[in-house]
Amino acid sequence: AQTxxxxxxxxxxxxxxxxxxxxxxxxxxxxxxxxxxxxxPSRQMILVIRQEAYKQQNATENRFSVNFxxxxxxxxxxxxxxxxxxxxxxxxxxxxGGSNYKLTFGKGTLLTVNP
Amino acid sequence: xxxxxxxPKHLITATGQRVTLRCSPRSGDLSVYWYQQxxxxxxxxxxxxxxxxxxxxxxxxxxxxxxxxxxxxxxLNLSSLELGDSALYFCASSVGAVRxxxxxxxxxxxxxxxx
Numbered sequence: 001a002q003t004x005x006x007x008x009x010x011x012x013x014x015x016x017x018x019x020x021x022x023x024x025x026x027x028x029x030x031x032x033x034x035x036x037x038x039x040x041p042s043r044q045m046i047l048v049i050r051q052e053a054y055k056q057q058n059a060t061e062n063r064f065s066v067n068f069x070x071x072x073x074x075x076x077x078x079x080x081x082x083x084x085x086x087x088x089x090x091x092x093x094x095x096x097g098g099s100n101y102k103l104t105f106g107k108g109t110l111l112t113v114n115p
Numbered sequence: 116x117x118x119x120x121x122x123p124k125h126l127i128t129a130t131g132q133r134v135t136l137r138c139s140p141r142s143g144d145l146s147v148y149w150y151q152q153x154x155x156x157x158x159x160x161x162x163x164x165x166x167x168x169x170x171x172x173x174x175x176x177x178x179x180x181x182x183x184x185x186x187x188x189x190x191l192n193l194s195s196l197e198l199g200d201s202a203l204y205f206c207a208s209s210v211g212a213v214r215x216x217x218x219x220x221x222x223x224x225x226x227x228x229x230x
Contacts, residue, residue, distance in 0.1 A: 037221075043203060044117070045221035091158065102171055103150075103219060105158040 002027045004094050006106035013082045014114050020067075021077045021109045023092030033095045034068070034075045035103070040088040048090070051075065079111075087113045118142065119222035121206050127228045133194040136225045138206030140187055146170070146209045147189040148219065149181055153202040164189055165211070196229045203227075 003026045013019035025034070036048040051059045051068050058066050063083075067076045079086055092106040118141035128134055140147050149161040151174075160173035164183035175181075178196075183189045193200060203224045209217040 035218075042223070043226075044223045045205060045207075046117075047218055047220065050218060102160045102163070102173060103148075103158075104160070107157050 002029075002094050002096065002104050004092050004104050004106040006090075006092055006109050008109045009107070010110045010112070012112040012114060013079070015082055015084060017082055018078060018080045019082055019111065021079075021090050021092075021111065023075045023077070023106055025073050025075065025092070025094045027073065027094065027096070029096050031096075034066075035093040035095070036064070036066070036075075036077045037091045037093060037105075038086075038088045039091065039108070040085075045091075049077065082113050084113050084115060087111055117220040117222060119206055119208050119220055121204075121222035121225050123225060124223065125226045125228075127230060128196060130196055130198060130229055132196050132229075133192065134196065134227065136191040136193070136204055136206070136227070138189045138191070138208075138222060140189070140206075140208030141220055144208035144210050144220075145187065146211060146217075146219075147183050147187070148207040148209075149175075149189070149191050150205040150207065150221075151202045152205060152224070153199075156202075158205075161191070193227070196227075198229050201227060201229045 032053045034051045038046045049061045063080045089108045091108045093103045120139040145166045148163045151159045161175040163171040181191045205224045207219045207221045209219045
């Protein structure tokens with residue numbers, strides 16, 4: 001079974017600085033999708049960024065980028081120029097891309113942004 | 116706003132009771148998913164429907180059931196409620212299978228408190 005591990009329960013960063021959140025996953029499949037979701041205090045799950053495993057290029061969305069290392073099964077999220085609004089719980093998620101759809105989530109990393 | 120609508124937003128009920136959570140997917144989305152988020156279990160996939168048919172089943176208890184109607188809205192029925200069922204229940208939707216590159220979008224969740 002696929003598993004997703006986020007080894008950092010909590011992280012903090014100074015406003016305007018850069019922070020990297022770690023995620024590793026375990027799978028025997030070659031074709032899959034990876035996601036980072038943000039859950040602010042409002043509790044809504046907001047998609048931050050997605051990565052297709054068949055793409056070698058790392059995904060980027062404005063200040064958010066990933067470092068996807070397929071061989072190492074690593075998928076870290078880098079947040080540049082951190083803003084107070086980035087404070088949230090961040091979840092890494094995996095999907096195998098099969099005919100059924102199941103997102104497997106990590107336990108999450110709570111990010112605090114200090115002014 | 117993800118476009119996924121869930122009602123009710125908050126619900127308090129007693130043990131042994133039955134509740135129904137409702138979800139309207141984004142316009143055009145055929146797949147609906149239900150997830151449970153609790154403090155001890157994290158985010159758990161419960162069940163997926165695609166165009167009215169059950170597509171995948173996760174860690175859903177026998178006391179729980181779901182369905183997707185012809186207008187594509189979905190309901191999650193929770194019966195014989197126990198204290199441990201207290202959680203945030205998310206509905207999510209996507210156009211179709213992830214192989215076509217679709218992303219899953221989450222609603223704001225329904226807070227269920229069992230007392």
